[in-house]
Amino acid sequence: SGLEEDVKKTIGENPVVVYSKTWCSYSSEVKSLFKRLGVNPHVVELDQLGSQGSELQKTLESLTGQRTVPNVFIGSKHIGGCSDTVKLHQQGKLESLLSEAGAV
């Protein structure tokens, strides 16, 4: 579908992508974690896209099995949500994923 192609293009062209909502603290947490690590994520704020936002959220669910935000990709690989990303960082694995993806 058009939106599926959009997502694949976005995650292919950007080492770090966060599908987010502007009002959501879990989304803010993951965005600031990346900034603290010197990464400038490509952020898509789903709540600012009107009806396309919920369409995109459904597309992400069919692509990744995850219907929640934040939805994080590194090097085109689906990472998960806020807790998944924080856990990878606590395990010392996040920074190597980021450098492999050319994000840092």
Place this chain on the structure above:
Amino acid sequence: SGLEEDVKKTIGENPVVVYSKTWCSYSSEVKSLFKRLGVNPHVVELDQLGSQGSELQKTLESLTGQRTVPNVFIGSKHIGGCSDTVKLHQQGKLESLLSEAGAV
């Protein structure tokens, strides 16, 4: 106003009140913290109240200065949001507030 009276009645009749949204992880975090502490909070899910939900959220802002969720009250006292509640718990202060309010 009607809604202001509703809020005052609710926080007066219930030792612990959480104004919440069902989809919000910060709201879930504070609700499960209370359950872990043996507390059964009175929860008001603002997203399930249609237009009255946003009216209530505005009323809470005028009463407490806080426009975000979760919005937590213990013993009729405004506590704050998720981070405020977690901080009080980390400082060892939350459980005495709860017993003073007759919540545990």
